[in-house]
Amino acid sequence: MLNISEQTDNRSVEQKSILFKTLKTPNAGKLLAKVLVSISLVFFVLLFFPWQQNIRGKGKVTAFSPGQRPQSVESAIAGRIEAWHVIEGQFVEKGDTILTLSEVKDDYFDPQLLQRTQEQIEAKRQSIDSKKEKITQLENQIEALQNLMKVKLEQAQNKLRQSRFKLTSDSVDYEAEKVRYANQENIFYRNKQRYEAGNIALTKFQELESKYQEAKMKLISAENKFLESKTEVINARVNITGVEAEYQDKISKARSDLNNTAAEVFEAEAGLAKLENQFSNYQIRTQNYQLVAPQSGYVVKALKAGVGETIKEGESIVQIISENPRLAVEMYVKAMDVPLIQKGRKVRIEFDGWPALQFSGWPSVSVGTFGGVVQVIDRVESRPGEFRILVTPDPAEEEWPQQLRMGSGTKGWVMLDNVPVWYEIWRQLNGFPPSLYEAPEDAVLVKEEKK
Structure with missing residues (x-):
């Protein structure tokens, strides 16, 4: 039989504890540990904060009314340019003469x-x-x-x-x-x-x-x-x-x-x-020998140059833009997000050239963005896999800048409903579409009227 003693040797354990007690923890390590713990706690708390879901889209500034968008003035007849009466950038009233044409067809040469x-x-x-x-x-x-x-x-x-x-x-x-x-x-x-x-x-x-x-x-x-x-x-x-x-x-x-x-x-x-x-x-x-402005506005660009140049019937000669157009944003969103957008949805817009700091999930703390409202949603796709929506200024928000020009680039976020931050992270990681629990009041009213 083996001769095993029942007593244990605790001397080695006591020596190790004494060694640990003699070591000192660095202050930087303690600070890092505290910071990491604090960040973890803050991140954990942030996971339960409300996050407003949104749909992103890019676009440009345009006019809400088709009649106020830049339009090309075309000649109804063929002719030769005799004289220009305007310059680019000049403001013209409706009916003002832009240029004068002369006849080029022998059927109409007779002055009488x-x-x-x-x-x-x-x-x-x-x-x-x-x-x-x-x-x-x-x-x-x-x-x-x-x-x-x-x-x-x-x-x-x-x-x-x-x-x-x-x-x-x-x-x-x-x-x-x-x-x-x-x-x-x-x-x-x-x-x-x-x-x-x-x-x-x-x-x-x-x-x-x-x-x-x-x-x-x-x-x-x-x-x-x-x-x-x-x-x-x-x-x-x-x-x-x-x-x-x-x-x-x-x-x-x-x-x-x-x-x-x-x-x-x-x-x-x-x-x-x-x-x-x-x-x-x-x-x-x-x-028609006198080409006149169809509406009041600014001459944007002359598409034909010098005097004596011959133009054809229906050929564009000059572009005119309305004086005070009602601005809107033409934004394109993915087809998978269109069912979640209804008329009346709020939109946050960032214009090119205006400094902005955008927190898409917390629009209340965003800086430099402007409010908008969805007014039109196209019923057919405008681009492959994308649909166009028209956004007008939100009357309850700050007015859009007066310096905006048509064609300026924009970024937009169509605001949806609030969800926890952890749910939004989980949705993004899984590639799920945003959740939609309630439609805007305007959309609900439209549905009730249809019924």
Whole structure:
């Protein structure tokens, strides 16, 4: 068996403790330890401080209204620059002449083009008036022919009635003569037999024969009158048809002339309208020889240089910017952050050239930044993966600097909700999007109105 003693040797331990007690801790080490402990405590406390989440974006200064943004003044016609009436940086009122153009197209070289076109218009108007007067005369002529046709038809019908009356009278006379002739013929042949028998004298027989021949002559004459009356009736009927046909032909010809003249009037009126349109175009083109300012503002840049330079239709000549535009910031944010932004969100903006110290999570301690409000959010992407928002000055914050110029660069932070600092660090390390617990009051009101 092993012989192990139950007593322990404490001399080595006591020696070590004595050695440690003899050593001294440096003052710098103590100070560093205190500093590190203090920093750790402060950092630990800061982890529970509120941090306002935000969405970052870059952009530039622009005008909120499209009409107040820099615009190019274009020439409506092709021409040659004759004279400049402004210089760059000059303020111009709306309607002021910027430059004067001269004509370069041979169709408009005539200096009396407007006067000659006006003379053509007056001649065309007089031609139309003459044709309208002709239409009036043709209408009167047609009316007169219609009235004359009625008179002639009435006369022809009266003649037809007279012919019928005469036919009736002649037919009665003819019938009467036939009866007389038959009686005289009977008397003649009876007395002829008596004469042949010697019962009457020759003188008596010759007297009867003379009466018989006279009756025969009267019968033939009555028959001829009867036939003439028939012919007159037929002629009267034919005359009615002829009169109607004659005047219908004259009326139809007059109506044809009337329609042709009316067509000429319509064609002349179309030509007149074309000439008036051409005259108006000439007038407008003449007015475009003077290029005027579309709005009051400053001449930014002349895009065309010297006198005598030829420009094309629709070519930009000079840029003008509005005098007092309503400034806004055109900011671009990532597509993943757009659903978290609503109209009315507060924005902190840092302008290029203005010194600033920005604590994005603590906007209240930021220096040199300016307040804004989200007014417009584009419904389609403006850049690949980015959407544009328009930010206007916040009326509750300090006014934006008067020295701002359009096109200046900006940095912006769209302010969201408050979260602990440890949560924001955790979110950033994991790449999660910001949290959104409450929408601005304006956005809530908009949603309620839509519902």
